[in-house]
Amino acid sequence: MDFEEILYDVEDRVATITLHRPEKLNAQTGQMTAELHQAFAAAETDDDVRAVIVTGAGRAFCAGSDMSAGPREPLPGDAPPSGDGTASITMRLYDFPKPVIAAINGAAVGFGVSSTLAMDIRICSTAGRFGFVYSQRGIAPESASSWFLPRIVGIEQALSWMYSGKVFGADEALAGGLVSEVVDPEDLLERAHEIAEEIATLTSPVSIAFIRQSLWKGLGVSHPSEAQELESAMTRATRGSEDGREGILSFLEQRPPEFTSKVSADMPDFYPWWKQGE
Secondary structure: OOOOOEEEEEEOOEEEEEEOOHHHOOOEOHHHHHHHHHHHHHHHHOOOOOEEEEEEOOOEEEOOEOOOOOOOOOOOOOOOOOOOOOHHHHHHHHOOOOOEEEEEOOEEEOHHHHOOOOOOEEEEEOOOEEEOOHHHHOOOOOOOHHHHHHHHHOHHHHHHHHHHOOEEEHHHHHHOOOOOEEEOHHHHHHHHHHHHHHHHHHOOHHHHHHHHHHHHHHOOOOOHHHHHHHHHHHHHHHOOOHHHHHHHHHHHOOOOOOOOOOHHHHOOOOOOHHHOOO
């Protein structure tokens, strides 16, 4: 698979996507967005891929959208509000069936940080710098960050960062709940791979796909009974399945499990439940 603005590599059941415009601090372009879509599609359809890591080349993760062309022309007054091409990455990830880990190696500003909000685990190096800078650019938040960010860090912290538009460091990101770990730069990818490989080797991909979607989609349900109904349906679907039996046997035999299910073929009939009736 040939890309120009990202790198894509698969090893030990983990796909690594690297934003690769280091001379431009990996600033996002339309081409990069298109290539990210292709890479996530490849990871989703490859049953050998159990988890995905996203990182940046050079000294930045992503310095936001590439503004070298200057101010953009305004949309027509009657244009629909769906023209935010950057949001498509978070929307793509919102329905993605596999865990995604952001390994943030440097500056993550604007799109660079907002695009990680639909990822599941964010870790950063001590060089990590973050900024929801929209108020200082006179524009609106992007990538559905107004939905994701308060659900991750709470409304007060989300408003504080978005109101100020300031750039802040790794320690503040950790204290505010935006990232779960801060590590030395030389340890970042190793730590990301440790997390990804634990998922890839010890868990059932069918269970993981259900867990990922039930937690994300559960953020919008109005009553816990909806979650209970889904969990009960998944329990019925997996009871007696190959992975269900393997999970019990591996526990009883005190050995690592060897799960063989495939997201492409072994999800229950009600998955994806949030799209039923569309």
